[in-house]
Amino acid sequence: MQTGCEWLRGTGPDAEIVVSSRIRLARNLAQFPFISRADEPTRNDLEKLLYEKLQNLSAGPRLSYFDVRNLSDLDRQFLMERQLISKELADGEGARGVAVDQGQSVSVMINEEDHLRMQVVRSGFSLDECWKDIDQLDDDIEEDVTYAFGEDLGYLTACPTNVGTGIRVSVMLHLPALHMTKEIQKVLGALQKISLAVRGLYGEGSSASGQFFQVSNQITLGQSEQQIIDKLHEVVPNIISYERRVREALLKDNRAKLHDQISRATGILQKAQTISSEETMDLLSSVRLGVSLGMLDDLDLLSVNELFIHTQPAHLQKIRGETLDSGERNAARAAYLRSRLAEA
Amino acid sequence: MKKCRRCSKPATLHITEIHDSTVQKIHLCENCASEYLETSAPPDEDEMEALLEEAGLGDLGDEQDELTCPNCGITYREFRKQGRLGCPHDYVVFKERLIPLLENIHESTHHAGKFPKRAPDASHKQYELIKMRNDLRIAVEKEDYEAAAKLRDDIRQLEEQQSE
Numbered sequence: 326m327q328t329g330c331e332w333l334r335g336t337g338p339d340a341e342i343v344v345s346s347r348i349r350l351a352r353n354l355a356q357f358p359f360i361s362r363a364d365e366p367t368r369n370d371l372e373k374l375l376y377e378k379l380q381n382l383s384a385g386p387r388l389s390y391f392d393v394r395n396l397s398d399l400d401r402q403f404l405m406e407r408q409l410i411s412k413e414l415a416d417g418e419g420a421r422g423v424a425v426d427q428g429q430s431v432s433v434m435i436n437e438e439d440h441l442r443m444q445v446v447r448s449g450f451s452l453d454e455c456w457k458d459i460d461q462l463d464d465d466i467e468e469d470v471t472y473a474f475g476e477d478l479g480y481l482t483a484c485p486t487n488v489g490t491g492i493r494v495s496v497m498l499h500l501p502a503l504h505m506t507k508e509i510q511k512v513l514g515a516l517q518k519i520s521l522a523v524r525g526l527y528g529e530g531s532s533a534s535g536q537f538f539q540v541s542n543q544i545t546l547g548q549s550e551q552q553i554i555d556k557l558h559e560v561v562p563n564i565i566s567y568e569r570r571v572r573e574a575l576l577k578d579n580r581a582k583l584h585d586q587i588s589r590a591t592g593i594l595q596k597a598q599t600i601s602s603e604e605t606m607d608l609l610s611s612v613r614l615g616v617s618l619g620m621l622d623d624l625d626l627l628s629v630n631e632l633f634i635h636t637q638p639a640h641l642q643k644i645r646g647e648t649l650d651s652g653e654r655n656a657a658r659a660a661y662l663r664s665r666l667a668e669a
Numbered sequence: 670m671k672k673c674r675r676c677s678k679p680a681t682l683h684i685t686e687i688h689d690s691t692v693q694k695i696h697l698c699e700n701c702a703s704e705y706l707e708t709s710a711p712p713d714e715d716e717m718e719a720l721l722e723e724a725g726l727g728d729l730g731d732e733q734d735e736l737t738c739p740n741c742g743i744t745y746r747e748f749r750k751q752g753r754l755g756c757p758h759d760y761v762v763f764k765e766r767l768i769p770l771l772e773n774i775h776e777s778t779h780h781a782g783k784f785p786k787r788a789p790d791a792s793h794k795q796y797e798l799i800k801m802r803n804d805l806r807i808a809v810e811k812e813d814y815e816a817a818a819k820l821r822d823d824i825r826q827l828e829e830q831q832s833e
Contacts, residue, residue: 355757356798356831358741362755364806438753464786471831472785473757478771479780481757484717485767486774488760490782547777 331428335626337449341617344497348455349444351491353473359483372420375435379424388424402639489546501614502571504536535606587615595666599655717752724773738762740800
C-alpha cells in the first residue's frame, strides 16, 4: 500500500494540468434497505454478500479487501489521503470496507452512503478509459446481484441527488496560473452556470489548497453516462488551454518574478526545519508549476505528485512508523521534504 | 439581485456546492468568493432541508409528513430531516413529493442512461425482503424471539429462491 499509486504517475494526456480523472458509480441491492435504515445484522449481511461477490468476480482485477470497521484511525486516514475511501466511510458505523486493486486505480466501498460506491481513477485526462473500466466492473458485479432500479428513475440511490445514473465524473485540475492571476473566478462562475461543481483536493467541503480544483457533474438524471462524460470533454479542454495561455503570458511578461517564486518555494522546502501541511501544499504547487514549465530539471511530475500525498499527516506517520502530534509532524514533514528534495 | 452572504455587496458569484449528496446554493460577491474558495468550509447540516425548501417542499405540516413506507418504515418527515431515503421503494411511496425535488436538482425526471442486464421488474419482488428485514428488526426490539426466528427462516428461504 505504501507504493504504487497509478494515478499519481504524472503521465497520460495533459498530465501537467489534469492530475487525475475519476468516475464513480453508486449502486444499491434491491433486496436490502439503504444504509441509513439498515440495522447491524443487515449491514453484516450486506458486507458479507458484497465481499464474497468482489472476491469472485469473473473478470477484472484482483481486489484486496480492507475491513474499515476494524482499522485504526490512522489507517483510515491513510486510505482517505490516498482517496481510496471517503470521509463518510472512514467516520461511519458498523460493517463496512473497501476493496482495492494492486495499482490503486480501482476501489469499491461497501456500506458507505449506498451499498456500493465503485470508482476508477487514472492519471491525466483519461475519462474514456475510466468509463470503460468502471462500466465493465459494474457489469461484472451485477452478474449475480439485482440492483435497485426503476425504469423511470434508473439506479435508485439513498440520496435523490445521485439517482438515475448514480455517476460522478470528475477531473482534478492543477491551476496555479489561473489562481495567481485571479482569472480562476471567471472559470468558476462559468462552470457554475453549466451545472458543474468545483471542490478542493479532498472533495467534501475541502478547500482548494495547493491550487487543485476538482470539476465534476452535478446532474445524474435525464442524461446518459456518455452525455455527462462528453460535457466534461467539452469543458475541461477550455480550462486547460486557459491555464496554458495564462502560464505563457506569465512567462512572457513576468518571467523573472515567476522564476523567483518557484526558486524560493523550492528553497524553503529544501531547507525548512518545520513546516505545516498548508504551507507545504502552497509551496509544492509552485514547484509543480516549475516542473511543468521546465524550470526545475531535476524533478518530475511523479515525484511532486507523490510529495503532495506523502506529506499528508497519516502518510508521514506511516513513513516514520510512529504516532506524531501536530508539532512533531511539522518537523517530520520538513525532514522528509529535505531528504526528498536534496538533489533537486 | 441577491446580496452576498458574507457582506452586503451585490452577489456576483452563485456557487452550487454538492457534497456527495447534499446541495447548497451560496451567493457571494467577488471578494468574498475568492476568500471562500481558499477556505471552503464544510457544508451546513440542513442542506437537504434547504433544497426541499427551494422546491417548495419544506415543512408543509400536512398529513404527507406522516406518510410511511410499508417496507422500510421511514416517514416522509424522517427523510426531510436526514436527507436520505430508507429503501428503494421510497421512490414510489414519496413519488408525489420527490418528483418536484428531482426536477429542481436534475431538471429531469427520466433516466436516460445505462440499464442493468437483469429485468428491473424482478426487483419489485425483492422489496418483500426489505419489509421482512424491517419486521425482523421490530420483532427483535420487542423481544418477540418466536416471530424473529420465523422471520429469519422466511428471509433465508426467500433469498435462496431468488438466487436460484
